């Protein structure tokens with residue numbers, strides 16, 4: 078049978094197929110990447126199931142962060158407190174408040190409160206709170222002034238560039254270990270010297286990709 082198309086046209090068809098495939102894949106990736114829940118923008122402030130306020134509890138009442146986020150200096154995750162912790166006080170304080178109905182309900186039914194996650198990095202990157210807390214990086218460096226927020230808001234981009242910026246020069250973020258949760262810690266010349274010396278002994282991963290991508 079006579080060839081309708083010359084031989085080289087086979088190559089073109091193949092190339093066309095490949096281009097289409099690659100384009101489709103790229104578009105899928107871009108959509109998947111940008112609309113994945115981890116790619117949150119600074120300022121993200123979801124409505125929570127309970128009008129719980131850090132401004133009241135951590136700010137006005139001066140509660141330490143670790144009263145509720147008990148995992149933060151011991152493990153990778155800080156953890157959000159179980160309803161039991163709220164009931165330590167709210168079984169009596171404002172027990173009949175409408176703002177606490179969901180908390181009381183959760184306590185009665187033993188179903189945890191469906192808090193909406195605000196800070197999240199993708200699974201292919203590794204983060205550990207205790208590794209940071211134990212060397213003296215304070216909460217405020219990475220979360221902003223939580224104690225002034227009525228609703229938690231994302232203050233930092235949590236991007237790779239943001240991680241590396243501090244890893245290249247952590248000294249300004251270091252503080253005494255008993256000031257980790259002090260949201261208003263101020264450095265002075267004497268501390269800056271100590272922090273610089275301490276930073277020189279630390280080795281946060283920068284070039285080593287496997288430090289964060291394990």
Ligand code: HEC
Nearest residue numbers: 134135140141142145192193194195196216220223224229
């Ligand atoms: C009385 C308990 C309590 C105390 C004290 C407390 N928190 Fe929280 N925290 C919560 C609860 C409940 C949530 C989840 C609801 C929300 O996001 O508001 C939360 C959420 C957060 C989140 C966001 C978690 C996410 O989803 O990404 C951060 C960050 C945080 N707290 C930091 C702090 C810091 C820093 C302090 C101390 C200055 C502190 N918290 C003190 C109870 C507490």
Ligand code: HEC
Nearest residue numbers: 127128129133158162163165166170171174175176177180
């Ligand atoms: C150490 C005690 C204590 C703990 C623990 C505690 N709270 Fe509170 N909470 C208070 C106090 C005190 C107030 C302020 C009451 C007032 O305005 O008179 C308050 C106020 C509130 C209010 C506003 C109530 C209203 O009607 O104005 C909410 C909602 C609330 N807390 C939720 C929570 C949640 C959720 C938890 C657990 C993550 C929690 N609290 C843990 C002491 C506590």
Ligand code: HEC
Nearest residue numbers: 142146149154155156157196197198204209214215216219
């Ligand atoms: C070096 C930066 C850094 C510091 C310091 C830090 N955090 Fe975080 N925090 C993060 C990142 C990044 C995430 C998201 C982690 C993830 O997705 O696995 C996060 C998530 C959280 C969460 C929600 C998820 C979880 O791990 O349970 C809470 C609550 C929280 N941090 C509280 C705190 C408190 C309280 C402190 C201070 C005692 C603190 N963080 C100090 C970077 C930091």
Ligand code: HEC
Nearest residue numbers: 203204205208212218240243244247250279280281288289
């Ligand atoms: C504000 C400063 C700061 C920020 C922001 C920060 N880090 Fe770190 N990181 C440090 C310091 C300081 C160390 C301690 C290094 C040491 O112990 O030698 C460290 C250590 C680490 C380690 C090694 C500890 C271990 O468990 O092996 C990892 C992994 C890490 N950081 C991941 C991250 C990731 C991922 C982010 C961003 C989401 C991030 N860090 C953001 C300061 C920071």
Ligand code: HEC
Nearest residue numbers: 198199202235236237240241244282283284285286288289
């Ligand atoms: C300090 C921790 C850290 C180190 C070191 C690190 N990364 Fe990342 N990387 C991250 C985090 C966190 C993200 C997620 C960023 C986001 O969600 O926007 C990420 C994302 C990425 C992505 C996805 C695309 C993007 O930009 O979001 C690639 C690819 C990547 N890293 C490659 C590398 C390579 C290659 C190296 C070594 C040269 C490296 N990373 C070193 C923390 C790190």
